[in-house]
Amino acid sequence: MSEKIPYKIYLSENEIPAQWYNLRADMKNKPAPLLNPGTGKPMTADELSAVFCRELVEQELDNDTAYVDIPQEIKEFYKMYRPSPVIRAYCLEKALDTPAKIYYKFEGNNTSGSHKLNSAIAQAYYAKKQGLKGVTTETGAGQWGTALSMACAYLGLDCKVYMVKVSYEQKPFRREVMRTYGAEVTPSPSNTTNIGRKILSEHPDTTGSLGCAISEAVEVATSNPGYRYVLGSVLNQVLLHQSVIGLETKSALDKYGVKPDVIIGCAGGGSNLGGLIAPFMGEKLRGEADYRIVAVEPASCPSFTRGKFAYDFCDTGMICPLAKMYTLGSSFIPSANHAGGLRFHGMSSTLSQLYHDGYMEAVSVEQTAVFEAAEKFARAEGILPAPESSHAIRVAIDEALKCKETGEEKTILFGLTGTGYFDMVAYEQYNDGVMTDYIPTDEDLAVSINALPKVLGQE
């Protein structure tokens, strides 16, 4: 194409995808089903519907339908902040003096600050459609809780967020954004649930954990009529909703005849990565095209690169269904020095299966190197990236610097999932030169991996 590619490739609003793409439909080896931890048998739709909204359960279990219509109401909401731009990183390329061509899909241009809103509005919509009064969820760093609060405010749905107590106290700004959108934010553990009261009586000084917050949110959802529990990552349904990222990206690049050689995304539970790569992986699975696809995870929480592919609990409270995934064990707790998200012990079952089958690579990076990349990116491109997103930036820069050495003009695409405005404590540590790295030892990991639940024939 001779046309000069603009800095920002915007689609028009009528080019927002009409359908989500379900990657599982094109997988020969489907992701393993969720198991009932009591019976060891696959969770039925009825069992799941006690916790999740009905239509979301259908999406969760459907491994066959390739395209799912996006309801009109969700498309209208998407128009408030979508299509999001694909940006050509001209300034970063210049700063790196690389022949590589770098593109990134920027999902941070909305108040939730990240891609989380794509699934939040979908989950809130189906809850509303089911006639529910509200939803419950947990949040750690707060991006998911913020996104869900916004979606619920828009639809007039009640939103109860259990926020890990240490974050509630140390990240008051995220908390206040959620409250501004009308959410009820409770520090977890709390005395509003049985499990919260039990934990508080046993550990009165605990600062909470994501596992405990999940347990409280699920308890409230299942014990209050008209409420269901929603989750921002890991689940198949979330990857389905997030496919809007990849579909828009592919449409935008196709307009200019651009085909990425390598696609890079950060991976915590997999919501962003699964969404970004969806249509590209689809082509790869169908044998229509090939791409290098790279998941980037923190060295402090290396599910793909050092975890085990096995059935495990999604929550540390061990009350949720078992999922087959790359996991460090549900009792693994990442070092407190780790900044930002990507702290989940496991990984999307879908992405785990694809990684297991050799369709994608994974690398882990240390956090000071991540913030070095974040600073370089911010100064060149203007955007202050979230720590999570900066994992992908680190590897994109490394790939571009390899091109500088070899002279290759590779096309690199990465996902910029969000902005770092609420992560300035971590930036301050980096600016002050006091940020440290942490890599768990093999012995550390053996403890939690050896504690994996005994399921079926699993060793």
Add this chain to the structure above:
Amino acid sequence: MSEKIPYKIYLSENEIPAQWYNLRADMKNKPAPLLNPGTGKPMTADELSAVFCRELVEQELDNDTAYVDIPQEIKEFYKMYRPSPVIRAYCLEKALDTPAKIYYKFEGNNTSGSHKLNSAIAQAYYAKKQGLKGVTTETGAGQWGTALSMACAYLGLDCKVYMVKVSYEQKPFRREVMRTYGAEVTPSPSNTTNIGRKILSEHPDTTGSLGCAISEAVEVATSNPGYRYVLGSVLNQVLLHQSVIGLETKSALDKYGVKPDVIIGCAGGGSNLGGLIAPFMGEKLRGEADYRIVAVEPASCPSFTRGKFAYDFCDTGMICPLAKMYTLGSSFIPSANHAGGLRFHGMSSTLSQLYHDGYMEAVSVEQTAVFEAAEKFARAEGILPAPESSHAIRVAIDEALKCKETGEEKTILFGLTGTGYFDMVAYEQYNDGVMTDYIPTDEDLAVSINALPKVLGQE
């Protein structure tokens, strides 16, 4: 026009204006010149060039050239975050159940979080072009300092920011954003300048003021070879650069045949308002069209609505040139309970002259009413607005509610200057119901207004 107007009207990158528009060229009564406080005579280009960059001085003094070419390098930078969208507030209209059509120009989609970047890159560019090593400035709330840091990082220019000490300590996140972009941020008053040392010796416990920070920044600029001082509001040159906001807005609305009945902007020093209204006011001055134009200021700092049109110092330190403007007196200090920006005692000379000549209206609003509007807007439109911008939202909502009563289908345009991510302490006060209002008494204002400098025939 029968075409459905999208939620977001985006121009393409080649529709970024090629020229800034200088409103002063179309004014019959030009803004009064800056005066040398020592001689009482108009400041010459040479005098101003000791403090400001040469080309910026020319822009400051030029009341005749209507269009100024935007240098190619600045246009390239603009492409990183411009054109910014004009958004049709469909969701807010629905929430208000109003027949009014509401549009807003959103300038918050960049890391500086506001429109300030439009002038920051221009001022940094001319400094670089002049061969300077760096620039100095002051910042209060921090949006200007952030914007300037980003622009300087991009151009490889040194950036020294004097940040009012109380903000430096209470807004550490803004400070860290500036540091991430490589700026040197010093709490003011500091021991790095004569005036800082003097103030510290007299008032060792002072938490600083904008006036003091200006004085320190100017001292550093004028006593270090290769440095100049830059300012983010009030000046004519700033309004020139910010005209890009209004020019883009007008192009976007023209595409759909939309003509606003009323144009609303918040006003502190006037940088946003002057930019937003520029081409519309130009038409009004030339008799080609008519628009209601409304400046919105805080009731706690009511320069237009309760100030005096007179020569005054721009800084509380009384070292800067005298400007003729609506002012509360340079010794006026807004109540500490006031959240966010818009705390400046004076107002752009250009806007002051236009207001004096009857081309625009002004209203003042109280801050709890402002945050009530901000919350309503956030829940409907998704975007979390800055407190400053929310002053305009308040009046836009009031206008839309009047239309609901009268049934009029007015078209309302307002400027959404930025996002409130770094203002969550104020939102927390509002969420907790402890925010209070403050309106200075006539006696309060008389003290500072009576202390206006004696200049020429001024009473």
